[in-house]
Amino acid sequence: MPESSFRYLPVAVIMSAYACAGAADAPAIAVAQDRVDRAVARIDGMAASLMKRTGIPGMAVAVVQGKRVVYARGFGVRAVGSPQRVDADTVFQLASMSKSIGASVVAQQVGAGGITWDTPVRKHLPWFNLGNAYVSENITIGDLYAHRSGLPDHAGDTLEELGYPQAEILRRLNQLPLTPFRNSYAYTNYGMTGAAMAVAAAAGTDWASLSEQVLYRPLGMASTSSRFADFQARPNRAPGHVKENGVFVIGPERGTAAGQQHWVAYNTDPQSPSGGVSSSANDIARWMSFLLAGGAGPDGPLVPAAALLPAMTPKSMIREASALGQRASYYGYGFFVDTSEAGRAVLSHSGAFSWGASTNFAIMPSVNVGMVVLTNAWPTGIAEALVAQFNDLVQYGAVRHDWFALYAPAFAAAFKPQGELAGKARPAQPAPAQALQTYTGVYRNDYHGALQVLRSEQGALELRIGAAPQLVFPLRHWDGDTFTFVPPNDSAPPGSLSKAQFSEGKLALEHYNHQGLGVFARTAAAP
Template identity: 55%
Template sequence: MVPGRVMITALVVSMAVVVGCGSADDAPTPTPAPTTVQLPPNQVAGVPLPDDAVDRAVAKLDELAAALMESSRIPGMAVAVVHGGETVYAKGFGVRAAGTQEAVDADTVFQLASVSKSLAATVVAHQVGTGAIEWTTPMVSLLPSFALADPATTAELTVGDLFAHRSGLPDHAGDRLEDIGFDRAAILDKLRLEPLDPFRISYHYTNFGLTAAAEAVATAAGTSWEQLSDDVLYGPLDMSSTSSRFDDFQARPNRAVGHMRVDGAWVAEAVRDPDAQSPAGGASSSVNDMARWLAALLGTGTADGTTIAPAQALLPAITPQVISAPARAPQARAGYYGFGFNASTTPAGRTDYSHSGAFALGAATNFVVIPSADVAIVALTNAAPIGIPETLTAEFADLVQFGEIREDWRALYEQVIAPLNDPVGDLAGKPAPTNPAPAQPLSTYPGSYANEYWGPAVISEDGGELVLTIGPAQQRYPLRHWDGDTFAFEPSGENAPPGSVSSARFTDDGLVLDYFDENGLGTFTR
């Protein structure tokens, strides 16, 4: 798509004026008729809202949330709805940590995961509104050190390109660098080594691409991203429980602990520190705080007299900038992405904007805004993604627009989201060879294997087995023999769900690690 700020279409207003008839001598003074405001055709929904649509939908939320909690057994969830500029529903369900009696309420703080992107876009919209930057500002003018593999792309790349995931970077580029301990600066620098797809016509969701753009905006403002978010969004909207710092989340006494599903039970097994990708996934908040932000979105940048971003600066973020999900049939609707927001059309012919967030280590979140109904809903959970917040917000949206739930959203979202929890690696789910070729003597393999992207992979021998050590965190993976010069290891972290198994294949002059070879960058030279 061609970059640039989306132009605001003026409202079409038709005036019906009734004029009296008579002679010039006795003509009465004309009385203007009431003004009739007509929406432009592209703002007219296909289906009118049912009577008392929002109130009736809100009245069903207790029942819907309780049913989802019961069927999924997730530990906790919080939900809020905004309508008419007010929070009309805010409630917690379940517990903050499994096995405790610490109840979730509307002030319980959850990790937002990728819902952070929409908050980040709002911060950038503020900066656009002040004239500090534009969505079309080139990255090189804000962060000269940032580069991608293609110099021409680097020269043209804008803040908006990265917030729309249309830079050409591969899907989730840089995420596995974070898992092995690289910090934000190192990961952003290494993005220049990633292969690129065509610029501005490829959509690939990238946490660190968006993070780079946010970092550039903060650098231009002379502060950190975390502080900029406090100064222009969280502080002005009195979002006192919201932060883009992991330490702040950890310090909240009323916070939800992340849970993974292990052997059918929800357990708090790991802690997700997303500081490296804070703009894309590192924010935390309560539904009471999120409701204040949603009110500002429904107010096109303004809530309770406080303007976070003028409408013309926010509009590009919440309207389509790139096709994110091409239609697969002539009768199907395509999906679109704005700048940090999904921007689509509902089955009722109404525009909406939304975002989901997910940590495999224990968070699933979602919000949906339907501006023509003046309503928004947010649902936050402390469990790995299985579609629960999306199901609740979709059911609510159906009730608002149709007065009934029209789809089996739970089954649909389970199907769509299930792959997020699938094990990864070329050996996942495969039985070990029954008659493997023998390995060479273990003393053959130890050494340091170089790789510009991942850094050195060190192979050592420990207690009669090989161990792979990689990354600044010195992540250790025991290797077990598989077949010949191929060994197996079990990657771990946010991007390796339980059951993941990868090969480590030794060659004459190096080592290929399948888990780290997703974009052809997994060859290490001895």
């Protein structure tokens, strides 16, 4: 998947399956209550069918109509091999659904008067710098929340993979090439995170505390947090699952040790505003009711509608319509903003982690209805499909498309093995490598930092890269000065294979070479 991180799936592309399906727009019309009731009555059957179709271990679903929760239920188990069932209070990692929730936090601060969507990021984060002086000076909180900064797709994600802390990742964004400012769209977790850090700085606190103080606590979202430690401490939580030999298992989530994948919990705190929220279906139901009420909580107005509305209206075009009768797809400030075949505004966001999380919510304000689906599985498209089926039933009284058949290929495409040599056989008669000490040494580039190529205890080459503790990859000889390594399991699909190409004192690592930033110069011999 070039130019993006496997860990965070390209939800902009995947969500466009909804925007582009079907025929011309039509004026929105009222929906009878009995149609909503019939749609709710079919959720159990649709959910069970999709779970059987995919084999995912667990899922939680909630539906709101205005302030009322009209459906909330769990399906399956929290973890394979465990009898503990998922319920509507089971806590899941939300992945990129966090962006819409974070945008609600920003809107609250806009309403409180400390900032605006047009506040320059540097006003509160003076060291924030991108690769152009004008952009650095003028980029706003809204620009970064609309993914219109000019940063490349998934900027900074490989730095997180290498273990760099949040502030260091944000500082290194200035080395990335920029596309036209405010005239291009590219989905960036760390661009948005930079904006959120400016908001927190303006409020004089950290992001997780701000989110809890101004949104989670007032809405009664007692199981919701932007801290990974809180997710780990929840007794009723769902770990992620991945497929292994065709069945779901609790997943290898991050990291390598001596080149081997191992089982650890993944800490989402570095990009918490973009992907670090954990929550339950019942808590998300409270938040969807807040959105449908234009910013009102259970105790009255929480966020002025004028502060929230900009986030939920188009700010960036993701892609143009490809044919007459189709609709373009847009992004607001942290929300996908689309129009259904019936002419209704649909505000939504997906979330997906390769180590086993897939989530989706959507609200239709003209019908005063919202639905959320949370799963604990390797992304399959089930969350988006169930929401789309429900929305069809509400709008038309029937499911108009095989939504899973539309979404599943988009997700499957994100899991194709990466690398020019993936799936290929090593040459039968490869050119010999040079003496291994020719390749050993310290290599460096300014973006990804330093790495070492060393002789392992077994006498082969190994690559050590990143912040401590470093990632360690065995280098396998392929042909001549070309070696290979298997990228981390949370950033490349199974079967991926990256080239490590030595040439004239330089080392090019294919896996890290997006925007040409994976070439390292040899600076010293091996210690």
